[in-house]
Amino acid sequence: MLQNFKLGTKFNLLLVTVFLIGVLISGAALAAILNRNAENQITSKALILIQAMSSVRNYTRTQIYPQLKDRLITEPEFLPQTIQAYSAREVFENLRNNKEYSDFFYKEATLNPTNLRDLADDYEKVIVERFRSDRNLKELTGFRSSPGIDLYYIARPIVIPEQSCLECHSTPEAAPKSLIATYGRNRGFGWQLNEIVGAQIISVPASEVVNASRQSLLLVMAAVGGVFAVTILLINIMLRQAVVKPLNRMARVAHDVSIGNLGSEFQQTSHDEIGVLAAAFNRMKLSLSMAMEMLNKQK
Structure with missing residues (x-):
């Protein structure tokens, strides 16, 4: 599930x-x-x-x-x-x-x-x-x-x-x-x-x-709940900006490449794991492009 x-x-x-x-x-x-x-x-x-x-x-x-x-x-x-x-x-x-x-x-x-x-x-x-x-x-x-x-x-x-x-x-x-x-x-x-x-x-x-x-317990737990809610909100914003959006962009580029549009580029905007993954995808796209050229020459 x-x-x-x-x-x-x-x-x-x-x-x-x-x-x-x-x-x-x-x-x-x-x-x-x-x-x-x-x-x-x-x-x-x-x-x-x-x-x-x-x-x-x-x-x-x-x-x-x-x-x-x-x-x-x-x-x-x-x-x-x-x-x-x-x-x-x-x-x-x-x-x-x-x-x-x-x-x-x-x-x-x-x-x-x-x-x-x-x-x-x-x-x-x-x-x-x-x-x-x-x-x-x-x-x-x-x-x-x-x-x-x-x-x-x-x-x-x-x-x-x-x-x-x-x-x-x-x-x-x-x-x-x-x-x-x-x-x-x-x-x-x-x-x-x-x-x-x-x-x-x-x-x-x-x-x-x-x-x-x-009353004291409710007050403390309400404060803890408020801090947790703000923490989740900030983590979600960070997760969306640093992980979800870059992954969605790479997914769209990967889809374009899969249907033959080799002009699309995987954007490498950071040097973290997402950036490393984008660089690896770009190398893979380059290898795929070279393979396609060699295949076309052989034909």
């Missing part, structure tokens, strides 16, 4: 085949690189947010709690503003009003929280237990499935750093009465100093990672 195609068509088919193979191989490698790059970009943003929430936690522990802890004894209801997890969660919810961070979610997933809002689900419990089993593990990232959505998450352990943190979490008897009145005696107690009790988890829809990677 290929024998019936013109030289330019064969050459274009070869170029397209090589291009498609190259795109399949490089596209797969590029997709993996861009996907990893998208993960790194979102992880960097999430790490900044986690650091910010850690600063909020520290500010609440060192500045807010000392100012309000006496009121925990006299107030009939507990003041959640004294709790680090509550402050961080509320600050993050305000941050989510910014469109840039509206798809991010923050949770201090805790195994035994005072507030059930912070209770770790089954998947988050696995994350916390991994931190508890390996004290050297400082960070986890990955993908997880959630009802109706897939999430990409980054997590860091929550450790009880000071004895003051246990004033509300050691035993019900030692806890402020307002805390017991608000949350009861059955949750959030028995914590130990330096114990890992939970994990700070920031998550974002996995589609954010996929879409960012896909």
